[in-house]
Amino acid sequence: MRFTVTYRIRAADLADARARAEAVALEQTVEIPRAVVPKGYVKDEILGRVEEVGTLTEGVFQAKISYSPDSAGDEFSQFLNVVFGNSSIQQGIRVTGVEPGETMLKRFPGPRFGIRGIRARVGRAKGGMIAPVLKPMGQPPGAFAALAAGCVRGGADIIKEDHGLAGQATAPFEARVEAVAKAVARANRDHGRSAIYIPNLSGPADQIEARLRFARDAGAGGAIVMPGLLGFGMVHRIARDAGLDLPVMTHPSFLGPWVLSPDTGMDHGVIFGTLPRLAGADISVFPNVGGRFGFSAAECSQIADACRDPAGPGALTLPSPGGGMSVGRAGDMVRMYGQDVVYLLGGSLLADPPNIHLAVAAMREAVDRAEES
Amino acid sequence: MRFTVTYRIRAADLADARARAEAVALEQTVEIPRAVVPKGYVKDEILGRVEEVGTLTEGVFQAKISYSPDSAGDEFSQFLNVVFGNSSIQQGIRVTGVEPGETMLKRFPGPRFGIRGIRARVGRAKGGMIAPVLKPMGQPPGAFAALAAGCVRGGADIIKEDHGLAGQATAPFEARVEAVAKAVARANRDHGRSAIYIPNLSGPADQIEARLRFARDAGAGGAIVMPGLLGFGMVHRIARDAGLDLPVMTHPSFLGPWVLSPDTGMDHGVIFGTLPRLAGADISVFPNVGGRFGFSAAECSQIADACRDPAGPGALTLPSPGGGMSVGRAGDMVRMYGQDVVYLLGGSLLADPPNIHLAVAAMREAVDRAEES
Numbered sequence: 162m163r164f165t166v167t168y169r170i171r172a173a174d175l176a177d178a179r180a181r182a183e184a185v186a187l188e189q190t191v192e193i194p195r196a197v198v199p200k201g202y203v204k205d206e207i208l209g210r211v212e213e214v215g216t217l218t219e220g221v222f223q224a225k226i227s228y229s230p231d232s233a234g235d236e237f238s239q240f241l242n243v244v245f246g247n248s249s250i251q252q253g254i255r256v257t258g259v260e261p262g263e264t265m266l267k268r269f270p271g272p273r274f275g276i277r278g279i280r281a282r283v284g285r286a287k288g289g290m291i292a293p294v295l296k297p298m299g300q301p302p303g304a305f306a307a308l309a310a311g312c313v314r315g316g317a318d319i320i321k322e323d324h325g326l327a328g329q330a331t332a333p334f335e336a337r338v339e340a341v342a343k344a345v346a347r348a349n350r351d352h353g354r355s356a357i358y359i360p361n362l363s364g365p366a367d368q369i370e371a372r373l374r375f376a377r378d379a380g381a382g383g384a385i386v387m388p389g390l391l392g393f394g395m396v397h398r399i400a401r402d403a404g405l406d407l408p409v410m411t412h413p414s415f416l417g418p419w420v421l422s423p424d425t426g427m428d429h430g431v432i433f434g435t436l437p438r439l440a441g442a443d444i445s446v447f448p449n450v451g452g453r454f455g456f457s458a459a460e461c462s463q464i465a466d467a468c469r470d471p472a473g474p475g476a477l478t479l480p481s482p483g484g485g486m487s488v489g490r491a492g493d494m495v496r497m498y499g500q501d502v503v504y505l506l507g508g509s510l511l512a513d514p515p516n517i518h519l520a521v522a523a524m525r526e527a528v529d530r531a532e533e534s
Numbered sequence: 535m536r537f538t539v540t541y542r543i544r545a546a547d548l549a550d551a552r553a554r555a556e557a558v559a560l561e562q563t564v565e566i567p568r569a570v571v572p573k574g575y576v577k578d579e580i581l582g583r584v585e586e587v588g589t590l591t592e593g594v595f596q597a598k599i600s601y602s603p604d605s606a607g608d609e610f611s612q613f614l615n616v617v618f619g620n621s622s623i624q625q626g627i628r629v630t631g632v633e634p635g636e637t638m639l640k641r642f643p644g645p646r647f648g649i650r651g652i653r654a655r656v657g658r659a660k661g662g663m664i665a666p667v668l669k670p671m672g673q674p675p676g677a678f679a680a681l682a683a684g685c686v687r688g689g690a691d692i693i694k695e696d697h698g699l700a701g702q703a704t705a706p707f708e709a710r711v712e713a714v715a716k717a718v719a720r721a722n723r724d725h726g727r728s729a730i731y732i733p734n735l736s737g738p739a740d741q742i743e744a745r746l747r748f749a750r751d752a753g754a755g756g757a758i759v760m761p762g763l764l765g766f767g768m769v770h771r772i773a774r775d776a777g778l779d780l781p782v783m784t785h786p787s788f789l790g791p792w793v794l795s796p797d798t799g800m801d802h803g804v805i806f807g808t809l810p811r812l813a814g815a816d817i818s819v820f821p822n823v824g825g826r827f828g829f830s831a832a833e834c835s836q837i838a839d840a841c842r843d844p845a846g847p848g849a850l851t852l853p854s855p856g857g858g859m860s861v862g863r864a865g866d867m868v869r870m871y872g873q874d875v876v877y878l879l880g881g882s883l884l885a886d887p888p889n890i891h892l893a894v895a896a897m898r899e900a901v902d903r904a905e906e907s
Contacts, residue, residue, distance in 0.1 A: 184826070191672070192698060192880065196885075202704075231702060231703065236700055236701050238700075238760075238763040242788065246760070246762075249787070250793075250794070250821055250827050251828070252794055296565055297563070297566050297576055298576075299575055323565055325563070325605075325616070327606075327609055363611065363612055365609055365767065366768045366771035367771050367775075369739070387615070389619075390611040390615060392739065392764050394738065394739045394764070398738055398739035413620075414619035414620055414622070415615065417621075418622060418794075421623070421791075422794060425791050426794075508566030508567050511570045512569075
């Protein structure tokens with residue numbers, strides 16, 4: 162069964178839109194003029210197929226193009242290469258939907274844990290989860306360990322590292338992960354909790370594998386992957402590995418240009434919802450409405466919907482809005498996102514690091530109260 | 535010595551631009567409000583520093599922000615994370631320049647081979663190099679091997695694989711690389727040439743390392759890396775490895791949105807010139823003016839200049855315009871790019887695959903003629 166990509170295309174008229182769609186079908190597969198496409202298997206199966214083209218509004222059209230699973234094989238990066246590799250460089254074409262179809266769903270079955278699995282791990286059967294972020298960079302491992310312990314004490318579900326914590330000499334990956342994992346385990350015992358710690362995956366490309374095993378062995382409860390920097394294929398690689406057994410949290414760093422222009426790139430729900438979920442992200446971080454970034458409520462809802470749509474690919478992904486959350490806004494946030502959500506809590510918690518447990522507890526209480534009302 | 539990033543910023547006035555620049559300096563490093571930044575090392579060294587803000591034109595400003603090498607460490611992906619990770623998600627901010635400075639240049643010394651090294655390998659002391667592309671996907675290894683042999687016979691300098699050749703069942707990576715490398719070696723012997731074959735790096739993330747070693751052992755003459763799908767860190771990882779000894783050719787797939795809107799992303803010369811070169815790309819592929827993509831002559835020249843600027847980082851990178859080249863346009867192309875260039879030759883060669891050597895030879899002759907005149 163072929164997979165289908167929906168594109169929104171700017172064109173002069175319907176005939177022009179059809180021509181552009183046919184050009185995309187060529188570009189994304191054989192990448193040669195139609196006249197020289199080899200007959201038989203390449204032309205009949207591999208070549209992208211324009212399934213329908215319709216008008217959305219004046220000058221704006223929608224095309225659905227189907228592709229053979231054979232063109233993608235079982236590599237997630239090659240799948241994306243077919244979805245929108247070279248055509249991403251064309252003006253006036255945006256991906257608005259990706260339907261993997263049965264065949265690709267077998268190869269990319271989605272999140273290993275999903276909402277249910279994450280809830281089981283952190284021991285919170287219902288209600289929004291809260292995830293304070295360890296930062297800023299430049300501090301030693303002990304500082305992050307102390308912050309993490311305070312967050313667990315305050316009632317955090319997930320201890321997330323800042324996506325900027327990498328291999329800085331002040332807190333190298335191994336030393337940091339070991340120190341924080343140990344602190345979280347101890348705080349869990351001391352306070353009767355089961356928070357998980359999710360370090361930020363980083364490192365030279367040839368050390369990533371070793372770092373994944375190190376993180377697992379040290380007791381990390383997942384891995385943050387920035388697909389903009391490490392590739393969506395890294396998400397898929399971790400999600401498929403039962404031996405690693407690590408939930409994946411994706412982070413939007415270095416992906417901004419994909420959504421900022423309405424005529425190019427991909428819809429918010431696709432790049433921060435459908436694709437991470439299909440690749441296997443259990444939690445997808447995105448910039449929240451009302452924070453430092455300009456996403457609208459509609460764009461954020463589109464992401465959350467794509468993460469949690471029961472008709473979407475595989476298990477459900479937890480949407481994780483970052484920024485814009487405070488005790489005062491908890492009510493609004495609960496009304497907007499419901500209960501299956503992970504709230505990132507950033508710099509606002511860090512006014513008084515030794516008492517971070519109080520700030521986390523206040524946020525927990527605000528979310529609980531909002532959910533009950 | 536700190537590294538410096540130049541941003542073009544939309545703002546209401548100079549004061550607003552300064553405020554936006556200060557926000558970027560925070561966002562890209564500590565990611566917490568200024569009031570809670572820890573004093574001492576974090577505030578004095580790690581925090582981004584706005585060095586200057588000036589007016590470009592009405593509503594458009596330029597800011598230079600310097601960052602500590604300590605914030606990036608020695609990981610290329612973390613370096614990019616600091617350059618423009620989260621701020622890439624802001625409207626109205628574009629990276630127009632990256633100056634690594636001495637300290638980062640020691641960590642990221644640029645291409646291992648550069649223009650001189652590639653010329654030595656392919657045995658062409660001067661003149662533009664030509665690189666026919668093996669495609670389309672969906673064919674067996676033998677078909678690509680035959681095409682490759684024909685290209686060598688016709689006088690190709692580099693046999694490049696299509697970026698869409700991955701792990702398709704019709705031509706799995708190992709079988710294909712082995713067959714093509716063997717065919718190229720034999721054709722080199724038969725015709726007294728020294729063309730190099732550059733396969734497309736692909737595969738599940740945890741098999742990339744093994745594939746790199748396989749390619750080297752099979753006799754491949756380089757590796758194509760798509761930074762949009764595998765990350766710029768992969769370029770750096772290969773370029774730094776004397777044991778692999780593989781030139782790197784970067785390909786623009788899945789990077790389009792970075793350049794398409796003038797107010798976001800990065801300038802063409804940065805994402806297709808400065809960054810690949812700093813990461814260690816010996817050859818940087820980009821869509822040529824006059825081809826299927828909409829890049830202007832000025833944008834393509836900006837890329838070529840960034841690749842070859844003697845004042846840029848490390849050895850010089852070969853610009854490699856893809857598309858838009860033909861026997862008829864050879865004169866224009868030579869006038870535009872000069873001699874230190876690799877012309878990709880795509881679908882136009884494939885009208886008569888068994889006689890591809892004639893099409894390649896005709897292109898070689900056209901380039902030679904244009905260079906002599």
